[in-house]
Amino acid sequence: MGVLTDYFRAPDDEAVIRLLDRTRGHSPIVGRKPSFDGVEAKGVDPGVVLGSLVATIRGVPWDVQQVKVSQVWPPASEQEPDPSEDDPFQDGPWAFALDDPTRDTLAGVAPADVTALVVTFVERTEELRGGGADEWRPVVEDLIGLARTARDADQHLYCWACL
Template sequence: MGVLYDYFRAPSVADVCRHMSERDASSPVPEVFDGFELKGIDPSVTLGMLIAFSADQEWSVGLVNERVIWPEGRDQDTEYGGPWASVLNDRVRDVLADIPADRVSALAERWAAIEEFSGRGDVVLLRELMADFTTLAVHAREHGESLYCWSCL
């Protein structure tokens, strides 16, 4: 069983935390916030690699700068299995929103070759996923929102 990751946009950290507290920490996608459901695309490494490729820089641990916002203090509890909600750095939103259409194919091929996909990522699927991320990021930026990730074991 893998980790579930749902990516979404929301007006504020407070809105996300309120949803998590009031709805038994269920995923807010797609009923509450605009976003999509995934499995296996973690923010820090797998998405971080796409961010690095898109920004023409080396991947580093703090590139995505994901910060757990809910539940408070659980990010330090090794026994807790989730769910969690985290906010991604707005630079991630902007890099995703700015991916030009003429780079998508090359970026998807490079992304498909990363170790996290065992070098066998489905390029067509990753192109579609990049389009989802880009659209979500564009809408988030247009509305002054951040990108968030809901995850659970």
């Protein structure tokens, strides 16, 4: 079972909550009229894969806390305290806010540095073994571009995910 992840930019948590409440949690970047600007990035979870990318950019060892996230949707009060087969949120969808330092780290990558960054990122990320730098370069470029646009618009980055 794979994790579907989309990254998007939005002005604030409230805008994300309103949209996901209205759409019953559908991804805000897919469909005929996407609600927010974003990037489809299947399997790029914030903690491991995106965290490895951010650690690579920062030149530090990977740590699961490299990217700080907070759940925005569904609100914690709507979740079952003891998940069961009937739990509507067991497989998602969920939306998480990413910390602004992560956005700024991604946004700060110079275009001339992307090729070397992707090679190093793929080599040091165990979860990407079997995939080459050519496969990951467009995803990394899209994430960097999204982060740059979000930073320049004084917006935040979010991750939408489901199983």
